[in-house]
Structures are given as C-alpha cells and as structure tokens.
Amino acid sequence: MKRLLISCLALAAAALSAGAARAETTLEKIARTGTLTIGTRTGSPPFAYVDKQNQWVGFSIDLVEKFIVPALSKKVGKPVKVEKKESTPATRIPLLTSNAVDVIAETMTDTKERRESVDFSLTFFYTGAQFLVKKGSPITGIDTVAGKRVAAQQGATNARILREKVPTVQLREFPDQPAAFQALAQGQVQAYTNDGIQLAGLKAKAPNPNDWAIVGAFYSNEPYGMAMRKNEPDFRNLVNQGLAEAIESGKYFELYEKYFGPKGEVPYPLTSEAKRLLQAAAAEFRKTPGGALGSPGK
Amino acid sequence: MNYRFDWSVLWSGQSGAWLLHGVLTTLAMSALAWLLALFLGILAGALRTAPLAPLRALATGYVEFFRNVPLLVWMFFWYFAAPPLLAENLRDWLFDHGAEFWAGTMALGVYHGARFSEMIRAGIQSIPKTQFEAALSTGLSTGQVYRLVVLPIALRLIIPPLTNESLNLLKNSSVALTIGVAELTFQTRQIETYTAKAFEALTAGTLIYLVLCLTIAAVMARVERRFAIPGMIARVGGAER
Amino acid sequence: MDFGVIYRNWDFLIVQGLFGIGNFVGGTLRLAIPAMLLGFILGIFIGLARLARSAWIRVPATVYVEFFRGVPLVMVIFWFWFILPVVLRIPLPEYGIALAAFIFFESAYLGEIIRAGIQSVPRGQIEAAASSGLSSAQTMRHVVLPQALRNMIPALVTQFIVLFKDTSLASIIGYVDLTKAAQIVNNREIRPFELYIFIAAVYWLCTYAMSRYAQYLERRLAPA
Secondary structure, X not given: OXXXXXXXXXXXXXXXXXXXXXXXXHHHHHHHHOEEEEEEOOEEOOOXXXXXXXXXXXXXXXXXXXXXXXXXXXXXXXXXXXXXXXXXXXXXXXXXXXXXOOEEOXXXXXXXXXXXXXXXXEEEEEEEEEEEEEOOOOOOOHHHOOOOEEEEEOOOHHXXXXXXXXXXXXXXXXXXXXXHHHHHHOOOOOEEEEEHHHHHHHHHHXXXXXXXXXXXXXXXXXXXXXXXXXXXXXXXXXXXXXXHHHHHHOHHXXXXXXXXXXXXXXXXXXXXXXXXXXXXXXXXXHHOHHHOOOOOOO | OOOOOOHHHHOOOOXXXXXXXXXXXXXXXXXXXXXXXXXXXXXHHHHOOOOOHHHHHHHHHHHHHHHOOOHHHHHHHHHHHOHHHOOHHHHHHHHHOOHHHHXXXXXXXXXXXXXXXXXXXXXXXXXXXXXXXXXXXXXXXHHHHHHHHHHHXXXXXXXXXXXXXXXXXXXXXXXXXXXXXXXXXHHXXXXXXXXXXXXXXXXXXXXXXXXXXXXXXXXXXXXXXHHOOOOOXXXXXXXXX | OOOHHHHXXXXXXXXXXXXXXXXXXXXXXXHHHHHHHHHHHHHHHHHHHHOOOOHHHXXXXXXXXXXXXXXXXXXXXXXXXXXXXXXXXXXOOHHHHHHHHHHHXXXXXXXXXXXXXXXXXOHHHHHHHHHOOOOXXXXXXXXXXXXXXXXXXXXXXXXXXXXXXXXXXXXXHOOXXXXXXXXXXXXXXXXXXXXXXXXXHHHHHHHHHHHHHHHHHHHHHOOO
C-alpha cells in the first residue's frame, strides 16, 4: 500500500516536473524511452533512401545504428532502438528544436548560420555543390549557368549561394529532390544543383546512369555533420565518441566502401584530402575534455 | 514555449519583397485560372443540359474525372506528365517562360472548371422549362436562348456559391508550391528557410490570405446585391471546397 | 508508355500508399477515416457553439470557422507542422501532425454542415419537445440531432470525398500516402505519366464510388 502511494506520488511528481521549467535533456529522454529518434531522408541515396525492398536504409542511418547507438546503449545502460522520421532541408531545424527528433542524420551541411540554432557533430562527410546535367550539355560549371534554368531544393544552402554568385540564373526551387530530378529528366530545367555526392546518388539511381554527368568544381564547400539541439554537450560528446571511434578503427572506411566504393550503391571515391580531414577532426576531438576514451563526463 | 519571437524578420532583408512577389503570383495565377475555370465551367455546364447525348456524355466525363482527383495530382500531371506530349521547341520555350506557373494555372483552372460547371448546371436547371420554351417560341435559336436568356439569369443566381468556389480556387493556388511556383505559401516557406522564424512567417502569410478572402467576399456581396433578381432566390447548392 | 511500373510497384503504391500497411506509418485511408470521425465529433461542438445563445460561445466559434475557411489547407498543415511540436513539447510523427491539421481544418467545414442540419429541423418540433417536458439538452439529443443527422448525411459524404482528396496534401510534409508513394517510386523509375495517371485513376475510382453512394442516399433520404 505504502509502495503504491509512493509510486503514485512519484508519478505525480514526474508529471509535474515534465511541465516544469527544466525540460529533460536528450540523454535523459533516451534513457527513459530507450529510443533514439533520428530525422533522415527518404530520397537521398546512399545516405538515406528507400531501397527496392522498400526498406529505409543508408550510410548515415548505418553510422547511427552501428556506431552511435552502441555508445548510447553503453551510457544509458540499456539497449537503445532507433526510430526514423523523414526530414527535409526545410524541416530539419524545426524538427530538432521542437523535440520531434534527437539528431538529424542525413545530408546536412555544417554552416555558421545553422550553428546559431543547432549544434553539429564531427564532420562525417566532405563534398561540395556541383551540377547534374544531361551528357553533352553546354553547362560545365558555375561560369556557364547564367540565364539557364537550374533546379534547386528549397531550403538548401546551394540555392542561396548560387543566387548570390549568378544573379541572372533562372532558379526553380522544388520542395524535394524527386521533383527536382524529375524536372531535369524531362527538360523543365537544364541543370540541377546540389552537393556532388547527392548528384552522384541520383545519377547512380537513374534508369540510365550514363546519360548524366556531374560537372563543375565545388562552388561551395559542404561538410556534412549530424545536427543536435544546442547546449547538450553530453549527448554531443557521445555522438562524437561513436563517430571518432569508427574513423580511428577504420570501420568508417569499410562502411564508406560498402556504400561509395566501386560496387557500392553510389560510387564516389574518397579523396585523400577528405580522408585526412576526417582523421584530423577525430584526433582533434580526442584532445577535448569530452573526447577522452571511455565514457564522457563520467 | 522556448521560442523567441522576432517579428522584425518580416520587414528586414528581402522578406517584404518576397511576400509582395508571392501575393502578386498568387493573384495572377488565381485570376487566370478563374477565367479558364469560368469558360470551361460555362461550356461544360451548358453542354450537360444540352439536348444531344454525346455532348452531355463528353461534359459529364470531363466533370467527373477532373473533379474527383486531388488537385495535387493534377499539378504533378500538368507539370511533369503533360509537357512531353508537346513539340520540343514549344516545350523549351515554355520551360523558359515559367512553365510551372502555366502548369499550375492549368491544373487550377481545369480542376475548378469541373466544379464550376456543376454549379452552373444547377443554376441552368433552376430556370423553369417554360421560360426556355417561351424564348424558343419567340424565334430564337437554341444557342441564342442559352446566350441571351438562360446563362445571364443562371449566372446571376449562382453568384453566392460561385464566390465561395472562387475563394476555394484562390486558396487552392497554394498547392502550386509543390511544382516550384513562387506563390505566397512558397514565399512564406522561403522566409522561414532564411530566418528559421516559422511562426512569424506563417502568421504573415495567413493574414494575407485572410485579408484577400474577406475582401473578395465583401466585394462579391455587393455585386450580388447589385445584380439580384427580385423574387428569385438562388436555390443552388455547392458549398463544398 | 510502360505500365509495368505499376505492376512492379503495386504493393508499395496500393498496400502502403492507399491502405498504409508496410514500413511507413502512412496511407491515404489511414489518415482520411480517423480524420473524418474525429473531425465530425469536434464539428458537433463547433456547430452547436455557432448556434449558442451566449455571444461568449458563439463569437469564438464563428471566428474559428471563418479562420479555417479563410486559409489554405496547405498553410494549416504547415502551421501544425511547425507549431504543434513547439507548443506540446513532445515529438510528433507526420501522421499525428497531418491528423491534427485535418481534424481542426475539417471540423470548421463539418461544423457548418452540422449547423445547417440542426437548423433544418422545424421549430415546431423543438417547441413540441419542450412542451412535453424535455430539457433543452434532452431535446437536442433525442429530437433535434437524430433528425439533423439524417438531413446532413449527403453533405457529410460529400465532405468525406473532399477530405479524401485533401489527404494528398499530407505528402508535402513527408507523410507516405498514395501521392507520396507514387513520388517515391517515380524517384526510382522516372515514369511520371504512367504513375500520375494511375493514381489519378485510383483516386477517381474511390471518390466516384463514394459520390454515387451520396447520390443514392440523397434520393433515398429525400423528404417524400
């Protein structure tokens, strides 16, 4: 009886504290629910996409499930399962700030502006904005798109940069990548701009990959990071632990090979530059207080 | 609420220009689509009451097929599936001159034309048959009877439901953002994208829609009083979206 | 033309897209049916509030109805998408957001149908019920609502058709309904003409069947 009363009181207290000023941290939430909710894409192969078996898979989903989840499970002392939700460039930050997801694991570029509203993990992928065109197109890069019809994704960084660099470009913005690629495939636009890797993914998935070419030097640098709510160092350190460990042990590169190697979903060779940057970032993180091997913050 | 309001995002930077551009696009697309819908609606509405069966079937087919499929599907259809049926140079010219705008206009106009026609048919059928026969007996042809007697009366009778349906058309133009038309809702999203201030951006867009709808409703109420036919109360339904 | 794309992806389009059985919490019907039922329940309150004697109840209900009827559904969906999680402080799946948006949006329209239905009950009935000693709540429950419901069935079916079509807009926030399923498949196969004509046909079949049913009901329930 007494125990019942105490548990009732505890429940009431929990209910009250839920509405109280201090919201629970992401780690507390994961410990309570045993679930990590990630925001990810449905049409960005190979980072996150729906495959032919209609399974929701991808490189960034694997990174979370193989490296970050074990680190989390160890921390909260129980198995953690992953729940996936669709995010798009326009919805990522609202999804995070509204607590709808705990981490954005897709193709989100780590930028200065975004750092004002979210925190980023270590960079887990390096790419830059290029153009996807039909083979033989006169468009060869950013210096040849003036006056041309170019598709972009609403809410993505490259649309903004392109508009600033080439004001005369006829930019057409679409809510999502399928619509934008469809517009390119059918001639509504003459080029589609996005991060090189995204374009490589689209090209690999297209019915005839050889009809398409990815052109131009990077006109913007796009380091991808996983985004989290601000000011949660414990959670961020855990995510970074998982990523750093994957890079140091070489497992990251095995996974990279699986998705981006010659036999992978999307062939996109890892440049030596990108590899060096990845390893340097992991080493850098190890030097920070939260990056020591073992469990962060006790 | 851990949300910091910052209304200044609406008048700093390009937000104002975007919103204005969005309103103009919404109005232009709605106006053109409305004309197309009225034309198709009158044509199909009249044909559905025509004495020739094939004409009736044609109009019925148009109305039933276009009215019963979501507008969003028509947007995708007109933008993605229809252009390949055109000649290449015409297609390219279109894509260079705002194809998404025209596809959106087509989708809106054709979809709402099917819905207008239902009201117009109801308006025509609310006119007593005797009046029709009387007009014929004065020596007018069937076409003339429609043009000079039936349609003018029917159109006056359906002003209230037509207003309602026209407002639906205006509101439905927002669906065109899915094919990249930079209308008002698209621009609202654009502000949200650049400033991450969803609440302020959505409030601005919502208020503009409300003002547009209320203004049009007020104007149409005056028109209705101006053209009201004494002794004829419209008994024409159609208050669905 | 290659309609094989439909055959190859039949399961994903119909089982997942239309019925919502599969890896995604999606489905056109899975959204439309609960939205209609819950929207109707909320709509009863809205409709009754619109007829209330007290301005304190009537005016807010009128503002509510006018607000939702003066704003595009796409806008309402975005509102719920951005605002709901912030206000509730809990994560919400697309399904929850879409469902909430549809319930509130539709309840404004359904409320108007219900109000018209209640007003269609002759005054004499209400007076007779009151003089037989029933309280106003009892009158509402036993005399007015049953008759009002019968009078509004055709309008309700029509509204359900509208709602059924409107659910396609939930695809904008990533809800996997029939339209989104077609888009996902199109992303792989680039067959827009076949896919869009096919889903148009599916929508058409469903809504046409419902509208024929509405016409049948209208004839059957017409006051003799």
